[in-house]
Amino acid sequence: AIQLTQSPSSLSASVGDRVTITCRASQDISGALAWFQQQPGKAPKLLIYDASDLGSGVPSRFSGSGSGTDYTLSISSLQPEDFASYYCQQFKSYPLTFGGGTKVEIK
């Protein structure tokens, strides 16, 4: 199975900060990567698919990039509603796998 390693596992940031989360795959996944946001007690929400395509209704402050084994999720200017956990997921092969998650907390 393809392993996804997210870093950092948690971070503290302030409103207005730029935040970057990385996801490294154990093998080339050719851009078959999605990013999800999860608020406490809620279902995940799609942010990015195909490594860099914005999901429907997702604010433009979110962006994704990367290729091969290394991918990033960026939030250009952190908003209060962005304090949440973020997960990457690969769609290159079954079994589908998720990264371990990154919790973004208020500084």
Next chain:
Amino acid sequence: HVQLVESGGGVVQPGRSLRLSCAASGFTFSNYGIHWVRQAPGKGLEWVALIAYDGSKKYNADSVKGRFTISRDNSKDTVFLQMNSLRVEDTAVYYCARDKIDHLVGLGDAFDIWGQGTLVTVSS
């Protein structure tokens, strides 16, 4: 309104069985593959199973292979997850989620609709 609603969770003893349901509304259910994803308390997300839009393909995670079976009834717009030989480590919130791309037989690119989840607790 496009939505998925899970049901069937509860408390069950180790070794027993439980069947979860995922009911869809607001879209043509028979056009979309449906996945189950679980989240143990305080932990990350784990993909569990997929059934293709027409039921022709099914995949399971190794952790549930031989114990969990995914199925669907397109006449009732519902997907099921039959969970047998439950273990304490199966305790989690179980979400169903929809493939973003319709009529998909192979790999997709994301899950675009998620249910609210149903809690399964395996405990003696």
